[in-house]
Amino acid sequence: MARATPSIDPSHSDIDSGESAFGFDELFFSRTDLAGIIKYGNSVFQRVSVYSWEELLSKPHKIVRHPDTPRAVFWLLWKTIKEGKPIGAYVKNKAKDGRYYWVFALVTPVDGGYLSVRLRPSSEFFGIIENLYPALAEQERRENLSPEDSAKLLLSKLNELGFDNYAAFMTAALGKELMSRDNHLGSNEDGVILRFDQLLKVTQSLLREAENIAAAYKASEIVPTNFRILASQLGDDGAAIGVISDNYSLLSKDMHTLVEGFIASAQSVVDAINTSYFLVCTARVQREVLDFFGQEQTETHQSVREREMDLLRRQQAEYVAKAQDSLSDISIKCNGFRRTCLDLDRLATGLEVMRVVGKVECSNYLGVKDRVDDLLNKLETYQRTVTGALRTLTHTNTLIQQETDILRKQAERAA
Incomplete structure (x- = not known):
């Protein structure tokens, strides 16, 4: 050896x-x-x-x-x-x-x-980990926790630090470790890692705006039910409100399905970026360990050494290819998310049209004007929230795709 x-x-x-x-x-x-x-x-x-x-x-x-x-x-x-x-x-x-x-x-x-x-x-x-690990290990022993139950505790601690899952944590940690290592060695900053690190911060706004849309939808979910109650209370005089209620119910069902998929689509973009970041960092580390091992003085038999060198070469090449493929996957996920945004925008436009029509149709319901206005105002708030968030999301999604194109070119040069 x-x-x-x-x-x-x-x-x-x-x-x-x-x-x-x-x-x-x-x-x-x-x-x-x-x-x-x-x-x-x-x-x-x-x-x-x-x-x-x-x-x-x-x-x-x-x-x-x-x-x-x-x-x-x-x-x-x-x-x-x-x-x-x-x-x-x-x-x-x-x-x-x-x-x-x-x-x-x-x-x-x-x-x-x-x-x-x-x-x-x-x-x-x-x-953080230096303090976290010994405490968790002691808790494992004290409470006789199974490894799986202990893993749940570890994940909950990472959630408190802002990480949705372990994959997100290990990716951010690896990137930071490589940046810190470069600093200690006096090496030039790794442009690919820095760009990925910034990209992860951008994705937080992606998820935040997606969650804002979901929260706004949940807050407005009761509106069609309230319209139906109001229409039934007015009897024949509530026909126009009944139509509004029926139309909104149909849009609401479509919106419910789309919002659920919308959050998943946004998360898929974030997951793709985390995966790509981790693979790019892994490929870099494997390239460096290959170089390091190649320079080591060794007493290992030459044939054994060549075998291990060949394994490291193949492993590094495999992860370079995986990293490059993963960058393409980010673009695919971004395109899928863009289509979801367009579908959501279409429904939001339908809500706005319905709100305006409802305001005109219900202008004569003097006895319940305040209640009607309140419901229509909730629709307006929801529609504005969706429109504003979609505007931000469209910009963010475009930015991610542009950054990914740059990263792909940088990764190709680094390979």
Whole structure:
């Protein structure tokens, strides 16, 4: 196996801190079979873990597990990779001599097993996790929680931080870790990552406006029922109001179906961006670990080394292709969302026409004018909310597509 001279940041804690240190410029990896048994790793992994290769090879990867890392993390990890998907996670590991080391691990399925690439974490997300993990691990032990139940608690904590799901968290965290790593190494800012980071912020307005439309619809949902009640109270004199009620009920049913799909469509755009961001970052890390491994001095037999290099090359090429495909998927999702916006705008226009007609038709209902005006005003408020939100959404959706086109070109150059 490889041996390399440690490259440790001078400001990093020394051995007295209880850490087994490694540098920001170091990346390490290990490969396991489908059962998590270690089959290979690079020199940094061996050095930081403090185990000899004889003690690592053919052993379960949990040999380096630290009790401060909640079992919830590994439950999520195994669940994801067994589905054939990559995952990123903060992990606190334990070296043979009792020292610890934190990593941000990227785990991806490979032929016959899994590849885990690790980098040294240092972003603001890491600070949060440093405090969160030990507390959750202690709660697991104290309450004898199953890994799945603990995972639910972890996800609820991430929800409180503003993340809808674990995928959104791991994507944002990986991006921030790479930006922080570049800063520590004095490297130029990664333009693709910066643009994706900004794009994630833009998507928040997409979801916010979509939720505003849903909330406005819910607030106006009772209007057709109130029209029907008013029409029945007026008897034959309420015919015009009855027509308004029937027409609005028909539009309302269409609106209900469309609003439900509308939120899902907006979420699909956000999910596509998160997926693409994560894949682009993963491809970058795998390219860097390939370069790093290629420069390591190693005692590994040349044929074994070439085999591992070939695996890393194929893995990196696979994720470059996945990242590029995912950028195309963002455009597809944006086009679908645009069509949904057009459908919603059509219904909103129908509501406005009906409101204006209703105002004219009901102008003679002096006895119930205040009640009619109140209902029509609610329709106006809803229609204005929808129109305003759709205007913002159309602009945001166009911006996302423009940014995606730029990202696609940047990713192609980087590949």
